[in-house]
Amino acid sequence: MNASFAPTIRHDWTRAEITALFALPFSDLMFQAQSVHRAHFYPNEVQVSTLCSIKTGACPEDCAYCPQSARYDTGLEREKLMAVEKVIEEAKAAKASGATRFCMGAAWRSPKNKDMPYVTTMVQGVKALGLETCMTLGMLDESQAQELAKAGLDYYNHNLDTSPEYYGEIITTRTYQDRLETLSNVRKAGMKVCCGGIVGMGEEESDRAGLLQQLANMPEHPESVPINMLVKVGGTPLENEADLDPFDFIRTIAVARILMPQSHVRLSAGREQMNEQTQAMAFLAGANSIFYGEKLLTTPNPEANKDMQLFKKLGIKPEAYEVHEDESEQEASIVHQLQEAAMDSMFYNAAK
Numbered sequence: 001m002n003a004s005f006a007p008t009i010r011h012d013w014t015r016a017e018i019t020a021l022f023a024l025p026f027s028d029l030m031f032q033a034q035s036v037h038r039a040h041f042y043p044n045e046v047q048v049s050t051l052c053s054i055k056t057g058a059c060p061e062d063c064a065y066c067p068q069s070a071r072y073d074t075g076l077e078r079e080k081l082m083a084v085e086k087v088i089e090e091a092k093a094a095k096a097s098g099a100t101r102f103c104m105g106a107a108w109r110s111p112k113n114k115d116m117p118y119v120t121t122m123v124q125g126v127k128a129l130g131l132e133t134c135m136t137l138g139m140l141d142e143s144q145a146q147e148l149a150k151a152g153l154d155y156y157n158h159n160l161d162t163s164p165e166y167y168g169e170i171i172t173t174r175t176y177q178d179r180l181e182t183l184s185n186v187r188k189a190g191m192k193v194c195c196g197g198i199v200g201m202g203e204e205e206s207d208r209a210g211l212l213q214q215l216a217n218m219p220e221h222p223e224s225v226p227i228n229m230l231v232k233v234g235g236t237p238l239e240n241e242a243d244l245d246p247f248d249f250i251r252t253i254a255v256a257r258i259l260m261p262q263s264h265v266r267l268s269a270g271r272e273q274m275n276e277q278t279q280a281m282a283f284l285a286g287a288n289s290i291f292y293g294e295k296l297l298t299t300p301n302p303e304a305n306k307d308m309q310l311f312k313k314l315g316i317k318p319e320a321y322e323v324h325e326d327e328s329e330q331e332a333s334i335v336h337q338l339q340e341a342a343m344d345s346m347f348y349n350a351a352k
């Protein structure tokens with residue numbers, strides 16, 4: 001990381017500028033993305049999060065990509081809200097296999113007030129294990145966001161999914177504006193924002209540009225930007241969607257990296273369907289976070305061992321530590337080295 005580099009963080013990207021980035025020759029785009037990445041992050045570190053579905057299926061919303069919508073017959077078995085103890089057990093297992101963040105997802109339009117005591121207890125329990133916490137529970141009003149922040153929730157995930165223009169093709173039961181309001185409630189409550197979208201849903205390149213423009217022009221960039229490749233699930237309206245060319249996927253990651261230099265860009269859903277070379281290119285394009293563990297929420301993710309092998313082949317280390325503004329560089333560097341050594345022994349011994 002080059003600490004002397006004075007970052008230009010912009011919030012006024014025009015559609016024409018973003019379109020021009022997408023249109024660059026591939027090597028030029030990758031070079032630019034790599035340059036930005038190396039100026040802001042340790043280039044061979046990837047943040048590792050594990051997902052846990054705390055409430056599965058029977059969701060009233062109509063998101064066309066989603067196996068958990070009650071409107072589509074996807075054969076998914078619905079499950080009630082998971083017991084707090086079970087969630088803590090899963091979090092312990094995630095920590096033992098090297099995750100530093102635990103993301104809890106619920107198939108809700110929004111949490112009911114009766115659910116709040118359970119989810120806040122989950123946050124406290126997971127945090128007590130020394131993990132970063134993230135939740136994605138649907139729309140939040142101001143007081144729910146405050147309650148989660150008070151419980152110590154670090155990140156809230158709420159995606160914009162696609163461009164404002166394409167959004168109506170994908171979801172009709174909540175608006176783009178609803179999503180922006182939830183994100184604003186999360187920010188006001190002082191939590192970090194995890195917000196991104198899905199590609200490969202039949203959208204045009206201009207929609208991918210439109211999604212990234214929305215994210216990059218927020219008053220503050222989301223700290224975490226998940227870029228999901230659609231996982232096509234039988235029974236959903238998008239089950240037969242044509243594959244997105246992997247180069248277009250990589251371009252989306254590279255442009256996200258250039259527009260949001262200080263954000264973690266997550267190579268999210270869809271890795272199980274990608275070969276190692278495509279994933280390596282995503283890291284080269286500036287992706288520096290993944291979901292780790294054999295399941296996403298309801299669909300498969302690569303086995304942990306396979307990911308360890310990939311990290312080893314590429315010389316990638318799991319990110320152990322985020323450098324916080326209030327720490328001196330020297331302190332941060334010592335803690336970083338210690339945690340790096342601990343993570344090395346966990347990942348690389350297991351990858352043998």
Ligand code: SAM
Nearest residue numbers: 065066106107108136137138159228230231269
């Ligand atoms: N119900 C909450 C909501 O929608 O905000 C939280 C859970 S929802 C499953 C979280 C995100 O997962 C969605 O916003 C979407 O971006 C992503 N997602 C869901 N199904 C997917 C699929 N088949 N492929 C890729 N991403 C998917």
Ligand code: DTB
Nearest residue numbers: 105136226268269296297298299
């Ligand atoms: C995000 O952007 N991707 C994750 C997480 N946030 C919650 C979810 C991916 C879900 C993929 C489909 C499934 O497993 O159900």
Ligand code: SF4
Nearest residue numbers: 059061063066069107
């Ligand atoms: Fe429900 Fe979330 Fe799936 Fe939409 S994405 S159907 S809100 S679980």
